[in-house]
Amino acid sequence: MKLITHNMLTSKCLKGVMTGYPLAINATDVKVKEVDFNPEFITRVIPKLDWEVLWVAANSIGHGEGLPKTLEPKFEEDEDLLKRVHKVLLEVEVEEGNLTCPESGRQFPISKGIPNMLLTEAEVQ
Amino acid sequence: MxxxxxxxxxxxxxxxxxxxxxxxxxxxxxxxxxxxxxxxxxxxxxxxxxxxxxxxxxxxxxxxxxxxxxxxxxxxxxxxxxxxxxxxxxxxxxxxxxxxxxxxxxxxxxxxxxxxxxxxxxxxxxxxxxxxxxxxxxxxxxxxxxxxxxxxxxxxxxxxxxxxxxxxxxxxxxxxxxxxxxxxxxxxxxxxxxxxxxxxxxxQRDLIQVHSLKKRQFIGNTSMDAQLAIIMANQAQVKLGDMVLDPFVGSGSLLVAAAHFGAYVWGSDIDYMMLHARTRPTRVGQKIRTKEESIRGNMRQYGTESRYLDVVVSDFSLHNWRSDLKFDAIITDPPYGVREPTEKIGIERENYTLSEEHMANHVPSKVEYGLGHIYSDLLNFAATHLEMGRRLVCWYPLVREEYQESQLPSHPCLKLVANSEQVLSKLAARRLLTYEKILDDVPNMPVDPNAGVHNFREKYFTMGETTRRERKEKRAEEVAAYLARKLESTRYDLT
The missing domain is CATH 3.30.2130 (VC0802-like)
Structure with missing residues (x-):
């Protein structure tokens, strides 16, 4: 699971959970896989991100280095920053671990890089 | 002149x-x-x-x-x-x-x-x-x-x-x-x-060979034909740097086509085994899935791995996307209930509980997720999660003689801009529906009033039943007529 995906996922499917966001990451295996850099795409994605959530998530798995806590305006002119965001969003991958719902504490496993957000039949009754 | x-x-x-x-x-x-x-x-x-x-x-x-x-x-x-x-x-x-x-x-x-x-x-x-x-x-x-x-x-x-x-x-x-x-x-x-x-x-006729399912590493039983997948990506107007989702991703053939045109792709599916490529192999003679087989592997095969975002095991009826997330396109081929089941997590039994010790490896039971509900959910989802002016492209199965354009799934925020038929058999067809988002103000929609019409599975099999019976009766009649003729001629011979 990449952090761009983490930034978009919630556990609001759970009964009684309001936003279910952001999910806490508990990673036991994190890999970095190189991916082609596309500055236009990163520039387009940044406004869609919850920046603070990305910053916390990146730091929680030890890849927050060089990522500013708040985003300056005109970020699109700073290629260095775009490259760092690119790396954090698309190259860092949580292979094994858990996502935890901030409200209920329900855990969703990540195995072989794929998060499993399925509930049990008991939870959807 | x-x-x-x-x-x-x-x-x-x-x-x-x-x-x-x-x-x-x-x-x-x-x-x-x-x-x-x-x-x-x-x-x-x-x-x-x-x-x-x-x-x-x-x-x-x-x-x-x-x-x-x-x-x-x-x-x-x-x-x-x-x-x-x-x-x-x-x-x-x-x-x-x-x-x-x-x-x-x-x-x-x-x-x-x-x-x-x-x-x-x-x-x-x-x-x-x-x-x-x-x-x-x-x-x-x-x-x-x-x-x-x-x-x-x-x-x-x-x-x-x-x-x-x-x-x-x-x-x-x-x-x-x-x-x-x-x-x-x-x-x-x-x-x-x-x-x-x-x-x-x-x-781009050559691309049909390049993307051919025959040469693709990972395929499933209902993988989309390469040519149709490319048509879908064109219908969805996928372009460089778009963010595209397939909420019934299966083996990811639609993601392959979207990524070919430069989109960054997400997929989700309720089928854990499919996303982990642990379903039974589809190819004749293949006993086990190889290690390379995965949606990501397919994109590696075609040189678009850089645009693979993620796949998520998720039940579309209770999806997990942030409510303010907007996609540039949604392309999908939902299950029709014939070759792939229409399912969501659930249980018929009441007051079902699950003990803590069984949680870890529990495989949840599933209940029917009718086509009517699937399309209502899909159109509602698209109305909320599409960028303005962008498109939802999906297949819709139907019994041909019952087709009426007015009964197709509809939503006030989505305009049907294209509707093309692919004939599957004498009785059944599927239509590729292309919707464009024209309104941002999403009303709270009840289930589609035409939802009952969308019961493809039931119709498909009852249609098949009657024709099978008709065919049998017809054959019996022919045999009877033949025998009668034969009897007639022998009688003639005797006289």
Whole structure:
């Protein structure tokens, strides 16, 4: 699971959970896989991100280095920053671990890089 | 006679004679995606695999050809006629047409003119001494030998080509096309239409082979055919840097097509085993899935792994996407309940509980997720999660004789912009529906009032039942009639 995906996922499917966001990451295996850099795409994605959530998530798995806590305006002119965001969003991958719902504490496993957000039949009754 | 604008050139767009109902829809999607102005000289129609258009520049043509999978090739038109001799007359007269623009002739009842003359500069610019050339002959619905084709080429010897003939990579490729209709059982001696011009670009037919499921690492039982997947990506107007989602991703064939056109792709599916590529192999003779098999692996195979975002195991009826997330396109092929089950997490039993110790490896039970609900959820989801003006492209199965456009899934925020049928059998078909988001203000929608109509599975099998029974009865009647006749004749013999 990449952090761009983490930034978009919630556990609001759970009964009684309001936003279910952001999910806490508990990673036991994190890999970095190189991916082609596309500055236009990163520039387009940044406004869609919850920046603070990305910053916390990146730091929680030890890849927050060089990522500013708040985003300056005109970020699109700073290629260095775009490259760092690119790396954090698309190259860092949580292979094994858990996502935890901030409200209920329900855990969703990540195995072989794929998060499993399925509930049990008991939870959807 | 009238003259037309000097700026625009005339092109013959030649299509593959396949998925005819998708031809115009694909072309319209591409034209509007690329924002290319097009004037139709001869409108596309189902009875002929071509249309004639005018466009401002050759670059427009190349751009369209770089996207369309139904387009075979595109030719700068120099002459057309309904007989071979008239074509030669037109070409010869064009060489004398120094008005600098097309001279239109009389139009017949269909609005087609057989005596249009192109400006001579069009031909002359391809003729200089230094330019090598070749002429290709293509005949639609009739086969000719090489020798016959060469003799056809020789009839154009009056054209002022001075450069050398070169069969491999010439500077100029000229094309001569003869159209003998679309009915292989009724081929006329003489062609209905003939065309001559300069080849400009090929469409994306080659991509069908490159993306062929036969050579793809990871496929499932209902993987989308490569050509149809590419058509879907075109219908969705997928372009470089888009964010695309397939919420019923399966083996990810739609993501392959979307990523080919530059999109970054997400997929989700309720089927854990499929996303982890641990379902039974689909190919004949293959016992176990290999380690390389995965959606990501497929994208690696086609060189688009950089645009793979993630796949998530998730139940679409209770999806997990942030409510303010907007996608550039949603393309999907939901399960129809025939070859893939329509399911969501649930249990019929009441007060079901699960103990903590069983949580870790628990496989949840599933209940029916009717097609009506799937499409209601899908359209609602698209209305909320699409960027304005962007598209949802999905398949919709139906029993052919019951089809009514008014009963297709609908939503006030989504406008149906294309609707093409692929016939699956005598009884069943599926339609590729393309919706565009036109409103941002999403009302709280009840379940689609037509939801009950969408019960494809039940209809599909009951339809099958009756015909099977009918077939049996018919056969029994035939046998009875045969026996009766036989009895009759033996009785006759005896007397």
């Amino acid at each position: 009238q003259t037309e604008s000097k700026m625009w050139r005339r092109y013959l767009m030649w299509f593959a004679h396949e998925h005819i109902d998708f031809r115009h829809a694909e072309m319209q999607s591409i034209i509007s995606l690329l924002n290319i102005p097009v004037r139709y000289v001869e409108k596309p129609c189902v009875r002929k695999p071509y249309c004639i258009v005018e466009m401002p520049t050759e670059d427009c043509v190349r751009k369209i050809a770089s996207r369309s999978v139904l387009l075979k090739n595109c030719i700068e038109l120099w002459a057309r006629a309904n007989t071979v001799s008239q074509l030669h007359v037109n070409l010869k007269n064009s060489l004398k047409n120094s008005t600098g623009s097309w001279v239109n002739g009389e139009k017949d009842n269909d609005g087609v003119s057989n005596t249009c003359l192109c400006p001579k500069e069009l031909i002359e610019s391809s003729c200089p001494l230094k330019k090598s050339f070749k002429i290709e002959v293509e005949t639609f619905c009739k086969h000719y030998s090489m020798k016959e084709k060469v003799s056809k080429i020789e009839t154009f010897s009056y054209l002022p080509f001075e450069g050398p003939v070169k069969l491999k990579n010439p500077d100029v490729t000229l094309a001569y096309l003869e159209f003998y209709g679309v009915d292989p059982n009724d081929v006329p001696d003489e062609p209905y239409d003939v065309f001559f011009g300069k080849w400009i670009a090929d469409g």
